[in-house]
Amino acid sequence: MREPSAQTEHMTDLVHELRRHVGGEVRFDRTSRILYATDASIYQIMPHGVVIPRDADDIAATLAVAREYGVPVLPRGAGTSLGGQTVGAAIVVDTSKYMHALLEVNAEEAICRAQPGLVIAQLNRALEPYGLMFGPDPASLDRATVGGVIGNNSTGAHSILYGMTADNIVAARALLADGTDATFAPVSLEEADTLAAHESLEGRIYRAMLAIAREYGADIERDFPRHWRRASGYNLDRLWRGVQNGRLNLAEVLVGSEGTLAFVTEATLKLVPRPKARALAVLQFDDFIHSLEAVIPLLETQPSAVELIDQYVVRLTREQAGYSRALDWVHGDPESVLLVEFFGEDEAELRAKLDKMEARMRAWGYHAPILKLLDPEAQARVWYVRKVGLGLLMSIKGDHKPIPFVEDVSVPPEHLAAFISRFRQIVRDNGTDAAFYAHASAGCLHCRPLINLKSAEGVRMMRRIAEQVVDLALEFGGAMSGEHGDGLARSEFNPRVFGPRLYQAMRELKAAWDPERLFNPGKVVDAPPMDQNLRYGPEYHAHVPPTVLSFDEFLGFDRAIEQCNGMGVCRNLHGGVMCPSYRATRDEKETTRARANILRAAISGRLPGGLASPEVFDVLDLCLECKACKSECPSSVDMAKLKYEFLHHYYQHHRRPLRDYLFGYIRTFYEMGAPFAPLVNALMRSPLAQVGQRWLGIDPSRRLPPLHRQTFRAWFAAHTPLPTAGTQGDVALYVDTFTNFNYPQQGQAVVKVLEAAGWRVHLAPDVCCGRPLISKGFLPAAKARAAALLDAFEPLLQQEMPIVGIEPSCLLTLRNEVCDFFPNDQRVRVLFEKSRLFDEFLHQNDVFSILDKRLRPLPKRIVVHVHCHQKAESDARWAVSALQHIPKAEVFLADVTCCGLAGSFGFEAHHAEISRHIAHLGLVQAARTADVVAVTGVSCRQQIEETSGKSPLHIAEILAGVLLVDE
Structure with a gap:
């Protein structure tokens, strides 16, 4: 092992070489490492550094330098992985900023070629004129990338129609561990044998894949999980099926490998026709298990999707101002809601399908009203709530959160009700509760126990539940992951899930593709324990200074920061407002998520200087304080409010620029200038004013x-x-x-x-x-103004007279920040109601x-x-x-x-x-x-x-x- 000084010199040389050979961005500063230390999972590992490549040549150069210095490489797209796939002690290579081109569309063959950083929602928008789309539709499709869905074998609500990403890939161009540029596409066994005869790494991979299929074929046939909705382990089943069918496509092996085998630089994807018309039915249930029992009769009516939303999500949606107005389709307080969707050619066909579904459900014993929606806007409101379900769950205040670690177990739908009933009992026996949502049609409910990982008992509880759920999943013939992958959360359990023979086959597969363990080690095989490398653990402590604004609604300033769970909704590029600076730069540093990450590092002692650190200021600098995150982030991360408080603390240790005084006290300057308006206006238009502005x-x-x-x-x-x-x-x-x-x-x-x-x-x-x-963070001065305002408004507040404002930012300050300055003053409640x-x-x-x-x-x-x-x-x-x-x-x-x-x-x-x-x-x-x-x-x-x-x-x-x- 190198001494610390030698390690530092080693890394310095590595960075120097990367900057010599990579045309994109090379970031090994502390800030960048902190920003890429987490994803949407419960894990946190500091990477060695970050490379943002402009093209495949940059990736090849990165791999070459990484090989020379013995440092792993971790491919990353949007960083929305829930299992911890995209965090690790490696060089993180983020393709989302520059490598997002749609290279070709072949409408006749219904295929397209795309770079790995292309967002799925953008891909589908580009395909609209062709009447085509990419079938798999994860809830994160507005930020999930092509490379990400390949690495994760993603799917979504319509998997019963379109399958998983592995069912929708034609070919993959990838850089191998030795730098070879290889393309994997369907080949006959004769062609595979020819390729296997080569002495290149590509040839050795083909030899090993054929050997593994032949040696472990009987084990795969007998022991591999039968349920098709699986994103655990390597795709040995597809490898074996390819050999059996005489046509092998190693692109299918790359899918779901979590970046542990090769670096995909380009993918050819299958496309499907865009549905001409859609209908949606909403069924409410007062009994949660009863709703799961309804899935099988519903599947008999051939829907395109059956999704579940539980009571937790419904209640949280009602509590969120930005989402509550989208919930007009739920009545009362049901234990669960099923969304049943149908595709069709026209409205008449859809009505017939809805009537058939209703008749089947009435015969089954469902007697409640069924809401039938044919209007696209009404359907969109329903799907909106479903797709933000995860983030809404994470908006639960406090340290007990519905965390992802066993949330992705997938079982055959006929076992779903029995499995969930037993799952709930495990959770209750451990003294907690769980939230449920997602893909009932495929037997893949996302089940999230509420646990406080900041406590030692919470971490022990997580492991106990995980151990018991592994056994339960195997008992019901399921897979530990139906779409979220293994990562750091589930890879540890793969020896138990697949058995020693299949697990050995997977280790041999990894060794064949990646003999030097260059790619994302510790995922799928040879993983660390799932309760290590936690973002929050018993050792986590936040140092919270006294605040001027009240953060009581979040249970404190620290917990307001911790509301961010890393889901990355702030990386959305279309629709809504969040996040303007990210949309302009496509840089992770400018996301709300990055700002929350750097603030958390500051209050937890990972960043010297804490809230006085210039690094925090740099990351928050391009926050426009638009407040979009307050309503559009499902977890209600109010970054504008956090930034106000941060600026107050920061400028207690740093000198303010003079322009802050000009803008902060703009009213004072206007009051002074208004009597001399023509002269002031002339001065503001003069060359002298431009000199002053530059200064x-x-x-x-x-x-x-x-x-x-x-x-x-x-x-x-x-x-x-x-x-x-x-x-x-x-x-x-x-x-x-x-x-x-x-x-x-x-x-x-x-x-x-x-x-x-x-x-x-x-x-x-x-x-x-x-x-x-x-x-501008002049909070004590602003608080004094707010106090003066409340005193001046007191007679008005005692009258039956509404208060109307013209400028939104000012009127809404009366309803928000004034309340945050004086949360216990009864007058602010009246002011809120009247304004x-x-x-x-x-x-x-x-x-x-x-x-x-x-x-x-x-x-x-x-x-x-x-x-x-x-x-x-x-x-x-x-x-x-x-x-x-x-x-x-x-x-x-x-x-x-x-x-x-x-x-x-x-x-x-x-x-x-x-x-x-x-x-x-x-x-x-x-x-x-x-x-x-x-x-x-x-x-x-x-x-x-x-x-x-x-x-x-x-x-x-x-x-x-x-x-x-x-x-």
Whole structure:
């Protein structure tokens, strides 16, 4: 063994060689190693370093250097493995950033060629014009990569139709352990024998595979698990079947090998026709086991999928603001719900299938109502909840979590009810409970016992349950994994699952492909104990400083960070908002997951300096504080809030840039400048201002919005209300800094609409919410502002008067951060209940029953971009709905991520490029298709104006512009 100094020198030389030969990125810094030390599993192992290759040549160069220095290599895609497949003491090679091309589509043969970093959802979108798709559909398909599904032998809800990835691979191009570039595709036994005669590593692999098949064929025939839904061990069954059938495809052996045999650089995949029409039935059960017994009669009706959601998931969905509105299809509090899907040519065929299913279930004894859904949007809401089930389970607060270690056992469906009944008893005998969801049609329920791994007893409990479940799975003829693979969680048990003969065959298979143990050692065979290398274990301790914001809802600042389970939903590239900076860079460092990982390292002592570490600042720097993770992350990781608190602690040890004071105290500067608005505006447009901006680190091409000589409050003081004002009641208008000083016209429009609808408008007290201060981490100053606001608002809070806000980030600060500063103050609850966004107020008070007849037609295409905080903490649909009342208007919601300006973020020089890049991810294109661009936030307004050439209007300005009123 090398001495520490020799090891350091050894690694230094290795890094030097990698940087000489690899054209991509070579990252051996501590931060990168921390970010790649975990995946979606319960495990954590520091890698030696990370390589992000640009092409297969970079991978070959990495393998060559790794061989020379005796360091393993670990292929990685999205890092969403639940068994710990993608963590290890190795060079992690992440193909997801650059190697994501769809190389070829052959629609006639229904195949395609793709690089390993291509995300399955992106692949399927590219295949839409051909009417084709990739059949396996794991719940993580919006971030799972081609290489990942191959490594894991992934499947999903429709496995009873499409099988597993091994059933859908045609060929694989791979780099072998000696650097050979080999392609594995179907060959006859004669061709295999010819290949086996070569003295290359490829030849030795063919020789060994043929020898293993012939020597262990009888053992495979007799002892290999019969259930087809299996992602455990190596695919000896496919190897043996290929020899028996006279046609061998070693690509099928690579599938499910978890990157332990070779490095796949390109794959040829089978494609299937995209279903023309779908229907979905929802069946609710008050008895969980009874729902499992229903699976067999349901399968007799030939569905495309039968999925289960249990009571835990239903209840957690209801508790999550971002998901609860998607649960309108569940009634009451059922113990479980079955989702039964059918494919068909048209609606008539689907209705017939649903009727047949209902008749079979009535005959079986199911008497409850059956919800039948033919509308695609309604179906999408149901599937949305099912697909985020895992993340929702992990949102359970506290240290007891439903953890993955035996969650993936798969048994023949006819044994499912009996197996789960016994499984539940094992869990209860160990003094805990479990959550269940997933693929009932294939006998693969994801069963997650609730365990506290931070305690020694919790770790012992995990092992006891695992040992007992292995025996149970074997008793029912099942496999330890139906799709999540072995990794560090289940590889230890493969000798018991497969028996000594088959396990020996697997060890020989590994040795033939990887004689120097270069590829991802410790997975599938020769694994460490499953209760080692835990992310959380008895030795884990968090050091939590006093916080300014309350994290009581998470049971503490540390547990708020630990909400992140690594599922990587933040790596989604399409739909929703999360995570803007990742979408722009495709870099793991810019995910919410990475930010949670570095924060956890800081509070657990793995990162010197803790929350004062510049490394933490670097990883959190590109967080736009959009809050999308708060609602879109199934585990509700509120990274914006965590960043506010982090910045407060960080700047207790570091000097702040001067621009933070400018942006944090922007209201003070506006108050000083407003009386001299023309002069200030002229100065802001002058060359002198650009010099000042460069000095402050502000992008010189950006301009702060101009000040108005007449503020909104000054206008309101001279304003004469409309005759209709007051017939419906009174409302207090909360006027934000930007409406008052920069965009008074949008405030005037709000007043016009509200008065026309019969509301008398009063102004709420003129106290800043502190949003700019919060964003920059000036938390004590922001807390003082919040205290002043509560005191000033106290008389208003005692009245029966709603409070309406114009700027989402400011109004929602009243509902969130003010509450977080003073969680035990009764006034914040009243403030929360009374505060409404303009469009929320219109929706909740049925304002358009009065206004509809007074809106002039506007035959225009209106594209609406809603502020990110509004999407996260309110509902974007209300802004769209308000404009849909305008006759002849075509109103569309821009389904895009954040605008990219995000308050002061896009003004800062080092953020300017990525800010504009984010805008061009879809927002600019959407804006340019519009006749009118509608916004709800001032940042969105300015970013769209600067990047698209359009002149956006607040939704109130558009409504006021078509409103006929009697002055």
